[in-house]
Amino acid sequence: MTSYRAHLLVCAGTGCVSCGAFEVRRALEDEVRRRGLEREVLVVATGCNGFCERGPILLVQPDGVFYQRLKTTDIPRLVEEHLVKGRPVTSLMYVPPQGREPVPRMKDIEFFKHQRLIVLSNRGRIDPEKIDDYIAYEGYAAAAKALGEMTPEAIIAEITAAGLRGRGGAGFPTGRKWEAARRAPGEPRYVVCNGDEGDPGAFMDRSVLEADPHAVIEGMIIGARAIGAARGFFYIRHEYPLALARVGIALEQARRYGLLGRNILDTGFDFDLEVVRGAGAFVSGEETALLASIEGGRAYPRQRPPYPAERGLWGKPTVINNVETWANVPHIVRRGADWFSGLGTATSKGTKIFSLVGKIANTGLVEVPMGITLREIVYGIGGGIPGGRKFKAIQIGGPSGGCIPKSKLDLAVDYESLKAAGSMMGSGGMIVLDEDTCMVDIALYFLRFAEEESCGKCSPCRVGTGEMARILAKITAGDGTAADLARLESLAATVKQGSLCGLGQTSPNPILTTLRYFRDEYEAHVFDKRCPALVCKALVAFAIDPETCVGCLLCKKACPARAISGELKQVHTIDQEICIKCGICLSVCPSKVRAVRKTTPAVAGVAGSPAASARTAPSAKSGEGR
């Protein structure tokens, strides 16, 4: 094998690719060739590095130097300075939001410093399209051990002792699931990987599939051996084209290496995997619905028990685990249950990947030990809230989860603590909300989502989610009453109890947690007809401050409703009768001027004079701090 003096690891996850990572890689390859360095320097496209906010990202090894937000025009200088002259380019390095000095090395950056990588240990260091890269980092050693040295019982005992629980959200002990499937009568048996990651704001499974597809395949080989399955399925949503492509490549390579197919590693064990592409239905993430979809029908969930471990795909015993769960398995088999259970809390072992998004400085994917506090995640890794805004809440667990307020920031994250706080682990989406987020609007957002995605099979979910969304919409429109709040609470209880599957059972959580922690915001909407966060359109108005307006015509030209009048260098005014409250005037008003104000409650007909009690909002742009 050729050895190189430097490896240029370009992140090729979806986030970086969208910002031009492939162009950057091409530019790097061209530049390296142009300077005749191709025998010394290797350009590698890796999986998602996690720090998506800063893409495209480049890591130079062995120096460990981290470059970010690269453009193709930066490349000639970067190659010349760093690789020819040996002088890292400080202007392309990461500068923390509160500091001025660039941080050259990846391991010193706060975002990476507090993470503990197990599942994501190969991210940013291997080319996911090369099986040799995976093998070089002990890949398939666990499969060899499980198939060659361990009995199925011993594998299950190891997973059980490790305390691994389902990473898809519910947290069911993986070892127990496997045991049940192994004992259940019926042949053939199946293993399934649930890669239908539908929670909005969660993309950890996509990232694992893109960055390290072999780890998931290896986990499934081990699981198949443990329960005695000869066939398995990957169910991956169609919105993830890159993940689908990489899993396809990985399967082909594994087959070529004799790691899938007949007589794997000469152990007499036969196993192969097939990819099924999802067709776009959130409910397919529910395990029984997913199995129905693999069988070629509509993704309708069914009553459990019997659980899939007893009667799953085509009525046969089936183990269905989430992507991240499968990816944990090789690590446990290779390094032992004791090592794994040494990490985390009493009930939740190991690490968990979270996607940290929303109103947060360092958006990205983080893997942290169970038991870390929310404060460490938001302020330590996430770098806090951008634009000087105040933290309001963190929404965890997607449409099934809930909003956790500031007072609970010191909560140690595990399955039980999140549940006690009214939320749930879910698949691990963490959406940070700041003072510009309206909690009633957020609840409405999730309920509309649940209503739309409800498959319609059972009435509590089909009718209940729609009804809850209707009441919330009424409140955000300023037409809510005290009776509506009571009705919401009773409906939430009914839907929770009466729904068939997890989608319906957990759909009231966004309402219940916001009512529990942010009742004052609901009351402001209902009784004062105010939206304190200035979000709900019916309760806000836009006006131009005559003191600060410079009469630049920008907002007048941009207004799609032609609601703004005024001449050049004269104060502009908004006609409230015509205004459609689209907010374009606010976003185009120059940041030096900021004459457009958003006010609540909406005071019709008083154009140009914001209500006395109203507070002003900065433009959307400066609020983001980008």
Add this chain to the structure above:
Amino acid sequence: MRGPDNYNARMCPSRVGLEALTKRSKGRQRALIQVLQDIQDRFHWLPPESLEHVAEALGVPLVQVYGVATFYKSFSLSPRGRHICTVCLGTACHVRGGGAVLDEFERRLGIAAGQTTPDGGYTLERVNCLGACALAPLAVVDGRYHGQMTEAKVQSVLAGAKKKDEVP
């Protein structure tokens, strides 16, 4: 880029074209979703005659084919436009102002999300998360990602798509 004649040929499948897409799955009920996906990928919608053909080829009742075709979001039972505009309304995009971006697309195109302009030029779609939350709010036009969208940027993004029509 594509003339109108060419466009019609692309949208309306021939019997032979459908045969090619279903022949590997004859009589295999399990392949239903996959076959529909292949047709959707090829024609960008599911023409009625294709559903009848699939029912016959796979030996599945037509009602079941319709059931599946209407259940999943990636299938479209009406022709889609030459340009596909997708606005992400995942939670991260929602809290960073994705709703206002969608409103502006709707206003500029004169259609609601889920619809196609009468001239067949644009289809506007809303998705619940593309998993590229760092780019929020996000819009994708003809496969190109436009991150950190604002209402004010919509016009130029659409103008970019329109420009492609003018290239011979």
